[in-house]
Amino acid sequence: MNTIEENTNVTSLRIGSGVIKNIGKDAGRFVVATMEIPWKLTTKLLGAEARKVVIIESIEESWLNEQLSDLPGCDCIIGIGGGQAIDAGKYFAWKLEIPFISIPTIMSVNAFVTPAAGIRRNHQVVYLGEVSPNPLIIDYDIIRSAPRELNIAGIGDLLSIHTASFDWEHAQSKGMSEYPFSSSITRKASEILGELYPHIPAIRNAENEGLKAIALGYMKMNTICLPLGHFRVEEGSEHYLFYELEERLQQPFIHGNIVGLGIYLMSRLQRNDSNGITEIMDEVGLGYHPNAMGIKKEDLLRSLLNLNNFVKNKHKLWYTCINDVPISREWAMNATENLRF
Numbered sequence: 308m309n310t311i312e313e314n315t316n317v318t319s320l321r322i323g324s325g326v327i328k329n330i331g332k333d334a335g336r337f338v339v340a341t342m343e344i345p346w347k348l349t350t351k352l353l354g355a356e357a358r359k360v361v362i363i364e365s366i367e368e369s370w371l372n373e374q375l376s377d378l379p380g381c382d383c384i385i386g387i388g389g390g391q392a393i394d395a396g397k398y399f400a401w402k403l404e405i406p407f408i409s410i411p412t413i414m415s416v417n418a419f420v421t422p423a424a425g426i427r428r429n430h431q432v433v434y435l436g437e438v439s440p441n442p443l444i445i446d447y448d449i450i451r452s453a454p455r456e457l458n459i460a461g462i463g464d465l466l467s468i469h470t471a472s473f474d475w476e477h478a479q480s481k482g483m484s485e486y487p488f489s490s491s492i493t494r495k496a497s498e499i500l501g502e503l504y505p506h507i508p509a510i511r512n513a514e515n516e517g518l519k520a521i522a523l524g525y526m527k528m529n530t531i532c533l534p535l536g537h538f539r540v541e542e543g544s545e546h547y548l549f550y551e552l553e554e555r556l557q558q559p560f561i562h563g564n565i566v567g568l569g570i571y572l573m574s575r576l577q578r579n580d581s582n583g584i585t586e587i588m589d590e591v592g593l594g595y596h597p598n599a600m601g602i603k604k605e606d607l608l609r610s611l612l613n614l615n616n617f618v619k620n621k622h623k624l625w626y627t628c629i630n631d632v633p634i635s636r637e638w639a640m641n642a643t644e645n646l647r648f
């Protein structure tokens with residue numbers, strides 16, 4: 308078992324092929340939070356019987372609290388699955404003040420390394436609690452059995468460093484940064500990208516080395532961001548375009564893919580090496596083109612033209628290039644010219 312370097316939220320890590328095996332034997336009395344497909348995949352591998360298995364049907368706080376009131380006594384919670392199962396497991400562990408074992412079965416989102424449980428309260432996202440997975444278990448064989456495009460999408464929230472860090476620096480240059488700006492921090496964040504790029508072919512093919520590169524990238528991000536108390540180096544205008552589209556179209560998206568579309572367009576608005584980052588997204592096979600997400604050209608154009616208005620009406624959003632670089636219909640037509648609809 309690896310002990311993790313300073314400040315990351317993960318207390319210990321088991322990473323490799325087959326590392327999930329018999330994890331239940333050392334877990335004492337445990338409850339599993341999972342979903343049907345990941346549970347089928349892992350149920351025989353744990354080596355011990357769960358006291359209860361909660362199939363997560365919702366991450367609404369009220370639903371989760373109902374499940375909590377029905378849980379048998381246990382020593383730890385094991386979360387097995389994608390973002391929602393992991394978040395539900397974190398929530399249970401936090402509420403019960405017991406250890407949490409995190410077993411992501413897909414790389415698509417970073418819920419498995421972040422401390423707070425992202426759940427819904429009356430359909431609005433809220434982040435609650437602080438939980439450190441101990442251990443985090445990354446079993447390559449399990450993760451590889453998930454659809455490849457979903458594992459590739461895991462790279463979206465790392466590539467967003469490219470546009471988000473630029474936004475932070477831009478905000479600083481306009482005297483509008485919400486947090487003390489530090490170029491040593493943006494430099495550390497861009498080192499994550501530098502370390503990721505040699506592994507692009509392995510990420511594309513869901514090879515061990517590629518899955519590890521994404522997991523380590525997320526953990527390094529935490530090492531940088533948790534002490535700061537914000538994720539400014541990773542979240543900026545590329546996410547804001549996604550928020551606008553989500554509100555406009557009221558449909559779910561694969562997070563990394565829609566963030567990829569944001570990176571594509573906002574790196575163009577920023578004039579920030581858009582060709583370089585687009586090449587990386589193409590090489591890794593990220594599904595950022597609108598046709599893959601069912602986004603029509605007219606909707607995307609409307610979204611872009613409304614973006615400035617959108618961020619100004621959301622007071623919590625940070626200052627980015629959207630605030631002061633004008634988006635005209637002509638610019639939007641040009642920027643979307645090579646996207647596939």
Ligand SMILES: [Zn+2]
Nearest residue numbers: 464546562566
């Ligand atoms: Zn994100």
